[in-house]
Amino acid sequence: MTIIAIVSQKGGSGKTTLSVNLAAAAEAAGAVALIIDTDPQATASQWGAWRADKAPEVIDSAPPRIQAKVDAAKAQGATFIVIDTPPHADSAASRAVEVADLVLIPCRPSAFDLAAIKTTVSLVRLFDKPAFVVFTAGPHHAPRMYEEAIELVQSFGIEACPNILPDRAVYRHASAAGASVVEFEPEGKAAAEIAAIHAWTIAQVNMSTTAHEGV
């Protein structure tokens, strides 16, 4: 089973968008995916309610219950869990990072947003978990800007995911319809970008598990 924590102190950085779409991509790739929504604002849960019974399932959790919910989900056959978190360095983010195999930190590629991820990076360090910044909602093609953003992220002591999720209106349209971009526009660019980030995520988790086992 793979557990991904989506964490960032900053509101509106794309946590919920990444959470629901990553879980939907996992489901489309054959996993039994589950989203655990730890944000009291319950945005992912709202998305789940709009979908009615359609997978992936969304459940909510208070921070102290996250581990128990993960254990229960595992017993029920979940193979890919995404934990969405609220925008604060609170206990939900800590507990999510603690149980995760991999932490993704969505961040808009602007100087203000990048500066704000430092607290998130400190939190992730505390638990010594593999973590990557994922650039969200930025321009599609701005190689120089992304190069600078990557350098800045590395100066904080963290790596950036090679896949980006640039600004695409389909995320807003899909969410409003209780859909993932893969369902809403299967042949679209956003669907391909989400599928690519899912594949990268799986590869990354396999790599760190292998390293951990010393194989």
Ligand SMILES: Nc1ncnc2c1ncn2[C@@H]1O[C@H](COP(=O)(O)OP(=O)(O)O)[C@@H](O)[C@H]1O
């Ligand atoms: N890659 C993207 N392209 C376009 N809009 C995006 C993208 N990522 C996020 N958004 C939009 O930005 C807003 C905030 O995203 P959200 O996922 O709710 O952030 P958070 O959960 O971190 O507060 C939403 O309206 C969402 O549709």
Ligand SMILES: [Mg+2]
């Ligand atoms: Mg959110």
